[in-house]
Amino acid sequence: MGVKEGRVDLVVEPMEHPVRLDVYVAGHTDLISRSTLSETETVIQLNGKASKKSKLVREGDHITVLYSENFFAGIEGEAIPLTILYEDEDLLVINKEQGMVVHPANGNTEHTLVNALVHRYGERFCEELMDETEVEEEADLSSPAVRPGIVHRLDKDTSGVLVVARNRISHRQLSAQFKNHTTKKVYIALARGTFKTKQGTIEKHLKRDPKDRKKFTTCDDTEGRYAKTEYQVLRQYSGFALLRIVLHTGRTHQIRVHLSKAGHPIIGDPIYGKEDGQTLMLHAFLLELDSPSTGTRIRFRAKMPERFRSYLRSTRLPANSGVRSLSSPAATGHD
Template identity: 40%
Template sequence: MENTNDVTVDDEDIVQEADVMTFHVEVSGERIDRYLAEVGSWSRAQVQQFIEGGHITLNGKVVRASSKVTKDQQIIVHVPPLATIDVIPEDIPLDIYYEDEDVIVVNKPRGMVVHPAPGHMRNTLVGALLGHIEHLSGIGGALRPGIVHRIDKDTSGLLVVAKTDLAHHSLSNQFKEHSVIRLYEAIVHGHLSSSTGMIDAPLARDPHKRQQMAVMPDGYGKRAITHFQVIDSYINYTHVRLRLETGRTHQIRVHMAYIGHPVAGDPLYASRDPLGLSGQALHAKTLGFIHPRSGQELLFHAPWPPILEATVADLTRRKASL
């Protein structure tokens, strides 16, 4: 897929371990592919691939993607291993904030894809990590070793990567329990009517624009919650802090566009880019989690990348000149 803004989605889908997994159905009448995409940690497309390969059974029977589930049925998913693909270690400098035997925390630059994907196998964070580290957790599969969360290609900021399976299990559970601290900062179009607020709007793949996500009616998307706080206002723009309560594909970008304040420079959800950013002004600034082995609370902060720091400085000068 050429549009790499869609290849490495927000930090939004937790990578699931390769294993046999059992689900006890709690609703009736929903398609099995949609149900598993909601309760599991796979996309609906991944679930459909599992079904096509005969890896999913409902009460012991192989199913179709359109099969409907009934309360108290049992779903068993035999998660297939990813095809073996050699990811080439690359000699790319890493901005490392923390590293020990279990985890590594890095500040990903704008323009770097998190993991390899068809059409974009080089200049990835995974390639850079493999050029620095001999071993990463294998749970994420051949293309995503150690990856427990992701951010978009043109979103900069902090990610934690698992070096061991112990760390991968622990971090995945922390993301599922929404206990990981994830604070972003962004420059958005316009002036918000409130200094603080919460956006609670379900997200799903846009049926008309498959490279995009969209807010959908209840029952057709995954619940998504974003909290925002205004930091400063400029001429035609606002600097906001955002906290993810859930982590969905393009969540911040879609939610801000939904309330009429798209992220500046966003090539998918903003209609124009008058600041000339060529990519969304979005930065994963703060990341906090419990260390998988020691139990210590770890918290990290990364400053704006130079291009966004310069943009904020320019907007501040324009405001002061009035």
């Protein structure tokens, strides 16, 4: 593992009103990810002086960002089994197992999806994407040299549909779709409590929790990043519900934070809920996007996982009641 050092220089263009320094940088360069911008080692200067990210910038201001990113060169391939939903020359779509980490990180350079991809496609898989720089903004990913093939991600304990780009052109096109919110992302979850309405929409800005940098929290519209989550109650059980969730934006921990703040934490969420002896009940059920080569709209589904069924059986209530469309064989794979 190596370190990539970089520098970004910007001159603030004409604006209708002042904006936060970090918001301006994120919106005017693809060279640095939001996660890197938030690192304590990253130096941000405004007009030659060290500045806070929350500082408002105005037309003509000079911004300099000095940063470093971990560079996972020489990743070793591992024969990790993958549940493949679809594969062609442009992309690979898998049903990610719960517990699998998507990409390497400090202290965790083995047993990740990237290790499995290197084993499947060879070391050239990383090399062929080295020069690409366009990525999914909302996933806080850096260049494919650091995250080869990854255009979006799922948390370690979230299972379900995940797409991987297999070449530069595919990476560029898929990344643009996620960045422009033209994909459709549908999740299912088991959430605590009794819902007063059958459906609803949560629109709350998100930011890192100032008390715990590993967590996120809701905030005023003047801070953080806009996030929109739409949910539908498929079945209300005693003390919890099965939800269908449409993710209109893709902020880190978005569904988990939104539902928790609404008083309905996801079952098994140790960060935004309570330790309950369960594993996280969140699953990426459906992903819809345009084929990078043909432009045809394609849809992928991953059926309800066994941990959901097991939990529903443990309640002594019928697991399939009202949710047959989610669990039937016809609802899996590639449409």
